[in-house]
Amino acid sequence: MTATSLEPGQRQAQRRGIPSNRSDAAPRRSRTLARRLQRPGAWFALPAAGLLAIFFAYPLVTSLWQSFFATSGGVSTWVGLDQYARLLEDPLIAKSLANAGIILVVQVPLMIALAVGLAYLLNQSWLRFRSGFRLLTFLPAVTTLVAYAVVFRVMLATDGGAVNQMLGLVGVAPVDWLHNEWWARVALIAAITWRWTGYNMVIILAGLQSIPGELYEAARIDGAGRWQIFTRIVIPQLRPVLIFTTVTSTIGALQLFDENWILTEGGPSDATLTPVLYLYKVGFRQFDFGYASAIAWLLVTITAVIAVVQFRLMREKP
Structure with missing residues (x-):
């Protein structure tokens, strides 16, 4: 079916992203429901993710960055791979x-x-x-x-x-x-x-x-x-x-x-x-x-x- 053969209401619904029949509406509703159910899980995981980022990811990245510097007299100097x-x-x-x-x-x-x-x-x-x-x-x-x-x-x-x-x-x-x-x-x-x-x-x-x-x-x-x-x-x-x-x-x-x-x-x-x-x-x-x-x-x-x-x-x- 082409866009010209659609009824005016169907064309308007298609432009707004609204399913034009019930068979298209059911999968869309299930996907929307799944996304809504995932939101509470994401909020519950957020504190653990924050702690992981603060106490694991940040020290890990910082230590890698620090390995490319040498400190002398309290001043850090970029030395590249010299430490390795x-x-x-x-x-x-x-x-x-x-x-x-x-x-x-x-x-x-x-x-x-x-x-x-x-x-x-x-x-x-x-x-x-x-x-x-x-x-x-x-x-x-x-x-x-x-x-x-x-x-x-x-x-x-x-x-x-x-x-x-x-x-x-x-x-x-x-x-x-x-x-x-x-x-x-x-x-x-x-x-x-x-x-x-x-x-x-x-x-x-x-x-x-x-x-x-x-x-x-x-x-x-x-x-x-x-x-x-x-x-x-x-x-x-x-x-x-x-x-x-x-x-x-x-x-x-x-x-x-x-x-x-x-x-x-x-x-x-x-x-x-x-x-x-x-x-x-x-x-x-x-x-x-x-x-x-x-x-x-x-x-x-x-x-x-x-x-x-x-x-x-x-x-x-x-």
Whole structure:
């Protein structure tokens, strides 16, 4: 139908955007109703969006902008990518990344393996006092970072520490836990593992409880043993949970600060220096916030790359 064949009222309605028949009016009314229903949701989301913009987006953009400046005598000067070029020449950056890599390679797999084993054990129906054991395993996760790090520092003291006293009972000489490069790393890894294993265990336990019981029954009917059930059913079904716990643990290892600051302050000889601890020293002791911002963005980039690689390696094969 052409515009000339329309009735005068229809042409006027078409110019005003009014549907000319009922079939056109129904979809338009539904779209209008949908827009009206979305307005309250937008108003409810506005406070959260404002807080996100103030406390996340603004600091993020500001730190990126600040990484292109150098401050001297209270005056900021544009230096472009010089701060990022400085990262390539800083030996402490390489040292801190190497320390974070050691923690990532050793501590994260150890902690995830312990969490999976504990979760599988605490999910067994034959185990008595399961709720009590679960509570005891999870309690370290609710302990504040500073409190438990201070406790570990006291326990691992060379003279009079509880750990060395127990070693002395079996004839082992005292170990200089916090002032030897090798043992300082061991102490840090042990502290982190104690703190976060229970947290990951609870997440994995929730994943175990979501596995249908019919899968276990079918496997037993087919003659599968405990190990076969664990490797062929439990682990594949836990793949999404394991990806989540591995990625979050990796991010935590790269962002490590509280434990090594309280236990060793990054020593001895920078053996426990991590990128975030080095960032803190550069920013709040040397007041070189431009370079500290560059370190932060280097850490963000490395964390994102590692997370993507882990997702691709652990995703389910087609």
